[in-house]
Amino acid sequence: MSEKFEKFRCTGGFSSPPCYASEIAPDYFDPLAVDADQARDVARWRKAERSRLRNERQELTVADRQRVSDALISHLRRLLQDRFGGAHGGVFSAYWPIKGEPDLRPLMAELHGAGVTIALPLVETKAAPLAFRHWTPETRMVRGDWNIPVPPPGAPELTPDITLAPLVGWTSDGYRLGYGGGYFDRTLAALRPRPFTIGIGFDTAQLKTIYSQPHDIALDVILTETGDQTGRNTA
Secondary structure, rough: OOOOHOOOOOOOOOOOOOOOHHHHHOEEEOOOOOOHHHHHHHHHHHHHHHHHHHHHOOOOHHHHHHHHHHHHHHHHHHHHHHHHHHHOOOEEEEEEEHHOOOOHHHHHHHHHHHOEEEEEEEEEOOOOOOOOEOOOOOOOOOOOOHOEEOOOOOOOOOOOOOOEEEEEEOOOOEEEEEEOOOOHHHHHHHOOOOOOOEEOOOOHHHHOOOOOOOOOOOOOOEEEOEEOOOOOOOO
C-alpha cells in the first residue's frame, strides 16, 4: 500500500450504538441492538425506504440523471485532486452503474488515462467481503452477480486505497443505506488498512437516520450533485 494514502485512511470502527430509534418507540429501543423485534422493525423500515428511494430515482429523466452524474464527476475530480493529488500512485475502486445510479464511467476512463489504477468490486463468494479486480477501458467485461458487468476472472485482484460506495440513501453523519446485502459493510470491516471511502448519491436521497446498527460503518465523505454533504475528515 502506498504511504501517500496512509494518512487519509479512516481509523474509525463500527457505528456507535444506534441513537435515533426513540423516533420509532422511545421506551423500546435497545442500544445494544440485541432485541430481535427491534432488529426486524429496523429491517422492515429500511426495506420500505429502499423501495421508495429507488422508485424516486428511476423516475428521473435521462437529462436529470446526466446532470447529476456530470456534477458528481466534477466534485469527485476536485476531491481527488485536492486530497490525493489526483489519486496518482494509488488504486481507485469505482463501480459499474445499475438501477439508475449516477454514471461515473467517464471519470473512470479519465483517471485511467492519467495513470491511476482502477478497480471494480464484485461478489466472488456469497456473504463474504467483496473482491476487487483491475479494470481498463479495454477490459472485456463478463456478467457477475445480479447481472452487473465485472472484469473477468483473469483480471488481477487489487486492494483499493480509495473506494466509492453507491448510495440508495444517506445521512449527514456519513451512514449509508445500501441494497441490503451487507456486502459493503462486510468489506470495510475486513480490509486492512481500510480504504478512504466516498459515498456517491443523489441529494434528494438524504435521510435523517438509518437507525444505525453495530455492523453499520460510517463513510469518510458523502458526495451528491451539490457537493460534500458530510465534511468528515476534510482537514
